[in-house]
Amino acid sequence: MKLVKVDATSSTNSYLKDYVKLNSIKAPCCLVADNQISGRGQRGTAWQSQAGKNLTFSVYLPGLEDIHKQTFKLSALVALALVKTLEKYNTPKLSIKWPNDILSRQFKIGGILIENMFNQNRAGASVIGIGLNVNQDEFPGLPKASSLKSITRSAFDLEILLKDLLVEIENIPIKFNTSSYHDVLELYYSHLFKYNKVGMYQYPDGSLIQGLLRGVDNYGRLIVEFEEDRIDSFDIKEIQIKY
Structure with a gap:
């Protein structure tokens, strides 16, 4: 996957959407920023991230069939890709808080913002923004937020972690186009915070x-x-x- 790095941007999603259009990108592409100044989350909230400590990146994924009919299926697959990767790092008690916040021990460590793109034939692509708290130690005014370092008591190599995440994310189009919504949902439920509670x-x-x-x-x-x-x-x- 093509990787584009920038020192700072107001939003990796916005930057990547412009980059894809200006450069006529047709294949998966990732934009990662050392500092995201005005990151966005679900519900229009701001995503706060300390420069150089965390992962703030967006991925352009083309080739998603009928994405306009299956938007939540993609959301679930992205959340599951993050969980699968973090499980390899022995991150404890991972769960997905609807719709796609990533929790560890009931602390929020990550969030996802997906923006879908269609052409006239309804062929689909998505820009997937991901914020993951990795090596940040303090979250003033955010008692429910934490980081991988705080929870596991180990520092992480951001480049290696990003590489591992992208391996899982790059496989999403195949899973999206071949897996049934029912099967994806069942796996999502197995990690869903407060499910049946x-x-x-x-x-x-x-x-x-x-x-x-x-x-x-x-x-x-x-x-x-x-x-x-x-x-x-x-x-x-x-x-x-x-x-």
């Missing part, structure tokens, strides 16, 4: 409710069961898992 959920207005996480539907919406057997589905901005 009771927990607290927060609505956008701040109110809390207790529910049982039942899974994810075909559109990637979270399925939660409440009292009196009431079951609802929620998009990303409609509910938040509290932990």
Whole structure:
């Protein structure tokens, strides 16, 4: 996979999308930044990362068939690729917090932001932004955040870790085009935080409710069961898992 390195950028996703268009890139390509100034996360949140300590990168993946119909399938495969790689480093108690935050011991160590691209024939490609807390020691004001170094008590070689991650990510198009949504979802469930467990959920207005996480539907919406057997589905901005 072609690797492009920059010292700093406001957003690796934005930079890579422009790079792909300007250079007519047709094959997988990765852009990694030593410092991402204005990284974005799900729900429009900012991704905070200390320069030179973590991995902030984006990957352009073409060749995704009918991506416009299977956006969550891709999201699940990316999260699973990160988990599979981090398991090789003996990262403890890994889980995926819906939709695609990566947790270790219930601390957030990584996040994913996917932006899909279509042409007139609906052939698909995606730009996958990944932020992974690696060697950062402190996260002021973020009690639920941590890093691989803090959790494993070992420093990581960023270049080697990136190489291992890209090996898994580069295999995603094949899995996306050949695996059924059901099979991907079953594997996703095996790592899903709070799956089939009771927990607290927060609505956008701040109110809390207790529910049982039942899974994810075909559109990637979270399925939660409440009292009196009431079951609802929620998009990303409609509910938040509290932990």
